[in-house]
Amino acid sequence: MKEIFAGSNNKVSPTNKIPDFRFSVSVDCVIFGYDNGVLKVLLIESDHPKFLGQWSLLGDVLKKEEDLDNASYRVLRERTGLDDMFLEQVKTFSAVDRHPDGRVITTAYLALVNVKNHQLKTIDNALHWHAVSEVSTLAFDHKLILETCLATLRKKIEDEPIIFNLLEKKFSLRDLQHLFEEILGKEFDRRNFRKKLFTTGMLIDENEMEVDVHHRPGKLYSFNKDAFKEHQ
Amino acid sequence: MKEIFAGSNNKVSPTNKIPDFRFSVSVDCVIFGYDNGVLKVLLIESDHPKFLGQWSLLGDVLKKEEDLDNASYRVLRERTGLDDMFLEQVKTFSAVDRHPDGRVITTAYLALVNVKNHQLKTIDNALHWHAVSEVSTLAFDHKLILETCLATLRKKIEDEPIIFNLLEKKFSLRDLQHLFEEILGKEFDRRNFRKKLFTTGMLIDENEMEVDVHHRPGKLYSFNKDAFKEHQ
DNA sequence: ACAAAAGTGTTGCTGGTACACCCATGT
DNA sequence: ACATGGGTGTACCAGCAACACTTTTGT
Numbered sequence: 001m002k003e004i005f006a007g008s009n010n011k012v013s014p015t016n017k018i019p020d021f022r023f024s025v026s027v028d029c030v031i032f033g034y035d036n037g038v039l040k041v042l043l044i045e046s047d048h049p050k051f052l053g054q055w056s057l058l059g060d061v062l063k064k065e066e067d068l069d070n071a072s073y074r075v076l077r078e079r080t081g082l083d084d085m086f087l088e089q090v091k092t093f094s095a096v097d098r099h100p101d102g103r104v105i106t107t108a109y110l111a112l113v114n115v116k117n118h119q120l121k122t123i124d125n126a127l128h129w130h131a132v133s134e135v136s137t138l139a140f141d142h143k144l145i146l147e148t149c150l151a152t153l154r155k156k157i158e159d160e161p162i163i164f165n166l167l168e169k170k171f172s173l174r175d176l177q178h179l180f181e182e183i184l185g186k187e188f189d190r191r192n193f194r195k196k197l198f199t200t201g202m203l204i205d206e207n208e209m210e211v212d213v214h215h216r217p218g219k220l221y222s223f224n225k226d227a228f229k230e231h232q
Numbered sequence: 233m234k235e236i237f238a239g240s241n242n243k244v245s246p247t248n249k250i251p252d253f254r255f256s257v258s259v260d261c262v263i264f265g266y267d268n269g270v271l272k273v274l275l276i277e278s279d280h281p282k283f284l285g286q287w288s289l290l291g292d293v294l295k296k297e298e299d300l301d302n303a304s305y306r307v308l309r310e311r312t313g314l315d316d317m318f319l320e321q322v323k324t325f326s327a328v329d330r331h332p333d334g335r336v337i338t339t340a341y342l343a344l345v346n347v348k349n350h351q352l353k354t355i356d357n358a359l360h361w362h363a364v365s366e367v368s369t370l371a372f373d374h375k376l377i378l379e380t381c382l383a384t385l386r387k388k389i390e391d392e393p394i395i396f397n398l399l400e401k402k403f404s405l406r407d408l409q410h411l412f413e414e415i416l417g418k419e420f421d422r423r424n425f426r427k428k429l430f431t432t433g434m435l436i437d438e439n440e441m442e443v444d445v446h447h448r449p450g451k452l453y454s455f456n457k458d459a460f461k462e463h464q
Numbered sequence: 465a466c467a468a469a470a471g472t473g474t475t476g477c478t479g480g481t482a483c484a485c486c487c488a489t490g491t
Numbered sequence: 492a493c494a495t496g497g498g499t500g501t502a503c504c505a506g507c508a509a510c511a512c513t514t515t516t517g518t
Contacts, residue, residue, distance in 0.1 A: 021296045022254035025326075025337055064253045064335065068326040092324045092339050094300040103296065105257055105337070107324050174469080191472075192508065199506090215468040216515040406496080423499075424481065431479090447495040448488040 024104040027072040028059035028142065030090070030149035031080070033115035034166040038131050039182045040115070041146060042080070043138070045126040050100045051139035055130065057146070059106065072109040079127065086112040086165040090152050091145075098141045108145045110152055112165035154184055161202055164223035170206050172218040173197065201227040256336040259304040260291035260374065262322075262381035263312070265347035266398040270363050271414045272347070273378060274312070275370070277358040282332045283371035287362065289378070291338065304341040311359065318344040318397040322384050323377075330373045342381045344397035386416055393434055396455035402438050404450040405429070433459040 031042040043055040058079050062071045068089065077083050092107045115129065132150065137143055157163045157180065167175060177193050197203055203221040210217035263274040275287040290311050294303045300321065309315050324339045347361070364382065369375055389395045389412065399407060409425050429435055435453040442449035 020293060023257045023294065025255045025257070061252060062255065062326070062337075065328060067328055068324060068337075089323060091321060092300060094294070094339075096297060096299055105294075105300075107326075172470095189508070189510085190470090191510085194471085196507080213469090214517060216470050216517085218470055404497095421481070421483085422497090423483085426498080428480085445496090446490060448490085448497050450497055 021103075024099075024102065025062040025068075026059050026104055026106045027062060027068055027075060027109055028057040028106050028145055029072055029075050029087075029109045029111050030057060030146055031076070031111040031113055032132070032149075032153065032166065033113050033129060034179050034182070035115045035129060037178055037182065039133070039179075040129040041132050041135065042113075043128060043130050043135075044079075046139040047126075048100070048139060054137065054139040055128075055135075055142075056139035057108075057142045058127075068107050068109075072107075072111070076111055076113075080113060080118050082113055082118045085114075086110075086162055090149050093141055093145060095141060106145075108149055110149045112153075112162060114166065114168055116168055157183060161200075161223065167223075170208065170220040170222050172210050172220060174218055176221075253335075256331075256334065257294040257300075258291050258336055258338045259294060259300055259307060259341055260289040260338050260377055261304055261307050261319075261341045261343050262289060262378055263308070263343040263345055264364070264381075264385065264398065265345050265361060266411050266414070267347045267361060269410055269414065271365070271411075272361040273364050273367065274345075275360060275362050275367075276311075278371040279358075280332070280371060286369065286371040287360075287367075287374075288371035289340075289374045290359075300339050300341075304339075304343070308343055308345075312345060314345055314349065317346075318342075318394055322381050325373055325377060327373060338377075340377045340381055342384055344385075344394060346398065346400055348400055389415060393432075393455065399455075402440065402452040402454050404442050404452060406450055408453075 033040045033042065042058060044058055046052065046054045046056040048056075058075055060071060060075050060078075062068060066074070069087075072087055072089075073083075076085055076087060088110050090108045090110050092105060094105045096103065098104065098106075132146075135143070135146060138146065163176070163179060163183070164171075166179060173194055176197070177188060177190065180193075181187050202224050204224045206220045206222055208220040210220060265272045265274065274290060276290055278284065278286045278288040280288075290307055292303060292307050292310075294300060298306070301319075304319055304321075305315075308317055308319060320342050322340045322342050324337060326337045328335065330336065330338070364378075367375070367378065370378065395408070395411060395415070396403075398411060405426055408429070409420060409422065412425075413419050434456050436456045438452045438454055440452040442452060
């Protein structure tokens with residue numbers, strides 16, 4: 001199996017700026033979704049012989065004519081059918097032994113998608129949403145990558161209004177608060193939470209109410225993209 | 233010149249998990265130092281024919297048996313002689329045309345060193361400290377990398393006590409404040425700055441005074457590594 | 465009627481900012 | 492004596508946390 005990497009160990013270039021060894025490069029996407037009050041991550045059954053029966057992140061190799069952003073975008077598009085999700089580079093993982101077949105460097109991307117907004121490609125029934133809190137082991141170093149991206153997500157939602165990417169266009173304040181609580185693992189005072197969100201100006205009152213809810217329905221809001229004032 | 237990349241375009245692997253194209257991989261270090269009140273970055277004269285006379289970041293190719301952290305560490309050690317500086321991965325740059333000789337993916341590292349604490353390897357007199365504010369163009373996409381790392385530095389010093397890596401072991405409050413101001417490009421009230429820093433508990437009073445200063449000498453402090461309480 | 469969650473205001477604390485005076489040292 | 496920057500305290504304001512009651516809807 002290691003022989004497929006034979007031939008990549010080449011001569012040093014004349015300018016001595018050119019690498020004397022070439023690497024396989026890939027992207028892996030940590031795709032988060034929020035489904036029925038639970039933060040989930042999209043995983044696929046590993047097709048690598050050494051990790052049969054285990055789950056892994058969605059990834060692909062970088063192609064000759066694309067950059068890493070394009071590659072991660074392509075993975076998302078091919079797998080979920082969406083093409084305007086939040087997507088951001090997080091970190092590159094390069095441990096020497098992270099891939100059993102040889103040196104593969106992978107760049108992790110954080111993706112936030114609205115679970116309701118897309119259909120998983122039905123061909124790919126090896127794809128499933130898993131509750132993040134219940135993921136134990138993953139193929140390769142993907143557990144470490146997942147944890148790194150989760151930590152990044154936790155940090156980022158306190159600074160930047162990216163959390164809305166996980167919700168439907170119109171959402172209730174309860175949805176929003178529960179999502180914050182689910183991601184951060186702590187609870188907020190309902191009244192203070194409302195006040196804070198309103199003062200940021202990021203919420204647009206849609207003048208609609210929740211439906212099919214078994215109690216007093218709440219108002220629906222949408223995210224005001226223009227109110228980016230480094231708020232929240 | 234492009235021929236050196238011939239032969240890296242190989243067959244698809246049987247597991248279809250293995251890349252069908254291999255890349256050159258490198259690290260580039262954005263090494264910041266603080267010298268006489270000025271934030272500086274360590275640059276080297278480019279030895280690439282296309283960028284002769286231009287400056288570039290310190291980097292090297294990733295070797296077969298090391299990971300990216302090790303590679304950046306090695307670059308720092310080889311160039312500055314230091315071996316315990318602050319070093320952190322920032323981002324991987326992968327634009328298709330970023331390197332004139334072919335596909336080279338590079339991972340940028342942010343390094344903070346104490347300029348006074350080390351001697352630049354004298355062999356390497358192509359190495360020089362440049363005031364960050366005066367850097368205009370650099371070889372490759374290194375200007376973009378520098379700006380990215382500078383933005384990361386600005387963000388990080390507000391959250392984490394990494395700024396001390398740029399100062400000598402013992403420093404005055406004025407040094408510290410001026411360094412913050414130099415990096416962030418804004419000024420602070422001297423009295424409020426002191427108060428804030430003291431309440432974090434990150435400063436240890438060394439019971440020593442500045443010397444050789446042309447006015448009333450100030451107290452010297454050192455950084456209390458144990459007071460990491462996510463403060464500042 | 466009862467349960468469940470929506471909606472609303474006040475108070476105190478804490479941290480940040482603005483600001484003025486005296487002190488120690490070098491020249 | 493004068494210039495330079497060190498060292499200190501107070502008052503105000505804004506943002507955050509703690510907290511209780513009334514309202515609307517479904518069952």
